Amino acid sequence: MTTAHVDTFVRDRLPPAEAQPEFLFDLPELQYPERMNAAVELIDRQPAERLAVVNDAGQWTYGEMRSLSDGIARLLTEEEGLVPGNRVLLRGxxxxxxxxxxxxxxxxxxxxxxxxxxxxxxxVATILERAQVSHAIVDSRSLDDFRAGAQQAGTVRSLLTYDGDLRTGELERRLAGVAKGFAPIDTHRDDVALIAFTSGTTGRPKGCVHYHRDILASADSFARYVLKPQAGDRWACSAPIAFTFGLGMLLVFPWRFGGTAVTIETPGPKPLLDAIARHKVTTLATAPTAYKAITGMLADADIFSLRTCVSAGEHLPAATWHGWHDATGIRIVDGIGATEMMHIFISASGDDIRPGATGKAVPGYRATVLDDAGQPMASGTGRLAIKGPTGCRYFDDERQANYVQNGWNVTGDTYRLDEDGYFWFVARSDDMIISSGYNIAAPEVEGALYGHPAVLECAVVGVPCEERGQKVKAFVVLADGHAPSPELAKALQDHTKCAIAPYKYPREVEFVTALPKTATGKLQRFSLREREA
Incomplete structure (x- = not known):
């Protein structure tokens, strides 16, 4: 291939071809031309007068979004020294x-x-260092943590800031001085478009690399065939676009099919519910815990515009599905995706839904479960494995061999495959905790707790939680001079929130005198999980 990238830092650090998964492009919609730019396909192909984004601050047509993005591209290349292949951090x-x-x-x-x-x-610093980010575009409300991280990393040489959608920031002032229009870079379909870092990883974060065609492939498989979107649909999603679930449901899918993105800045089920009524949302995407919470708020709510509801990020319990269906008449479309895979690859909609099951392989993908020898099974319980138009390409990471095995993407989930081709979630295959759709690594939370002087030893596990699916629980052995108390438990929780992202903090803290270990001193988290189960 002939890349458009001058800076090949990312491509030079991709796994070799033999370590990458087998890719499938069987669907006619996945036959993309060699030269294509995903941004052009998403925003420049729709009628200019059609509505692209709406929120409490205003609304923007496709033409306005095209003009605004052209200006940003021109500003980056002509005044900020960006060359194709440079990494740009977005934060807000x-x-x-x-x-x-x-x-x-x-x-x-x-x-x-x-x-x-x-x-x-x-x-933030770890991501900047790993990706050698040179440019950043940051919402002024997210600047403090960014500046501290950037100072630590020392890689960023260009920073543009903006004030949300108020049109009052430095970025908007700079854009007023640039010429109109921009000739998009003639990227190859397999040029790198984004690095999505997995949440809650231990040690070095895993950067998942996706090409320009990967961005469109998720729309032309899952969205096109399972969701069957229509032009004019209004899409809302609780996840930020830093999560590929949010990127697909709120940016890629709406614009691929001529819809409107409804952006919501205030987190939580109630603001999401209010936005559905205020902006006449037709397609909603959020985690199972949010659907359960919203179900209890529907008495006086206006959700008559809703037509499609999508759940992902964690297992959707049958009880939550039935509760929502009983209250609204809408069948939730469940799905499992992964940052490594860009988006959802197993799902079902309409009459194909079986409550409690995740669904079947999305058109364009093949799915199976592997036995202990790594061989695909016609049915039974084993490790979930996927092939399709997207797949895992870890950036500069030896863990590629753990995720890609014999051409399959092995997700780290244990599933049961029934004789009808439906996949039923059993459990995670590793120590990752999935809480309200977030992936949280136990050792990372433990590392934050160890920064408090009261903690001598600790272990973190995920325990069953009706509200969140799982919640983070910490078992703590105290250092001399410290006594168990509710006040200390709260102090440890607050300390964790300051050290790492707040959603990772332990919702429950139990003080213990010792932790279960092997004869060699290795922590046995499974013993704690079994006890809590």
Whole structure:
């Protein structure tokens, strides 16, 4: 291939071809031309007058988003020294300006590295260092942690800031001085478009690399065939676009099919419910815990515009599905995806839904379960394995061999495959905790707790939680001079929130005199999980 990238830092650090999964492009919609830019396909192909984004601050047409993203691309390339292949950090809540920046980076040939606004300086610094990020576009409300992280990393040489969608920031002032229009970089379909860092990983975060065609492939498989979107649909999602679930449901899918993105800055089920009524949302995407919470708020709510509801991020319990269906008449479309896979690869909609099951392989994908020898099974319980138009390409990471085995993407989930081809979630295969759709690594939380002087030893596990699916629980052995108390438990929780992203903090703290270990002193988290189960 002939890349458009001058800076090949990411491509030079991809796993070799033999370590990558087998890719499938069987569907006619997945036959993309060699030269294509995903941002152009998403925003420049729709009628200019059609509504692209709406929120409490205003609304933007496709033409306006095209113009805004062209200006950002021109500003980056002509005044900020960006060359194709440079990495650009995006940081802030979901807004039209954030989305325009995402488009502008791709049009300029850059590589998007989006981060969750709640990440702390140390976490930001790690991402900046890993990806050698040179440019950043940051919402002014997310600047403090970014500046601290950038100072630590020392890689960022260009920073543009904006004030949400108020149109009052430095970015908007700079854009007023640039020429109109921009000739998008003629990227190859297999040029790197984004690095999505997995949440809650231990040690070095895993960066999942996706190409320009990967961005469209998730729309042309799952969204096209399972959700069957229509032009004019209004899409809302609780996840930030730093999560590929949010990126797909709130940016890629709406624009691929001529819809409107409804952005919501205030987190939580109630603001989400209010936005459905205020902006006449037709397609909603959020985690199972949010559906359960919203179900109890529906008495006086206006959700008559809703037509499609999508759940992902964690297992959707049958009881939650039935509760929502009984209250609204809408069948939730469940699905499992992964950052490594870009988006959802097992799902079902309409009459194909079986409550409690995740669904079947999405058109364009093949799915199976592997036995202990790594061989596919016709049915039974084993490790979930996937092939399709997207797949795992870890950036500069030896853990590629753990995820890709014999051409299959092995997700780390244990599933049961029945004789009808439906997949039923059993459990995670490792120590990752999935709580309200977030992936949280136990050792990372333990590392934060160890920073408190009262902690001598600790162990963190996920325990069953009706509200969140799982919740983070910490078992703590105290150092001399410290006594168990509710006040100390809260102090440890607050300390953790300051050290790492707040959603990772232990919802429950239990003080113990000793932790279960092997004869060699290795912590046995499974013993604690079994006790709690």
């Amino acid at each position: 809540p979901n807004t039209a300006t954030m989305f325009a920046a995402w488009l502008g980076v791709l049009k300029a040939g850059g590589v998007v590295v989006a981060t969750m606004p709640m990440l702390r300086p140390g976490e």
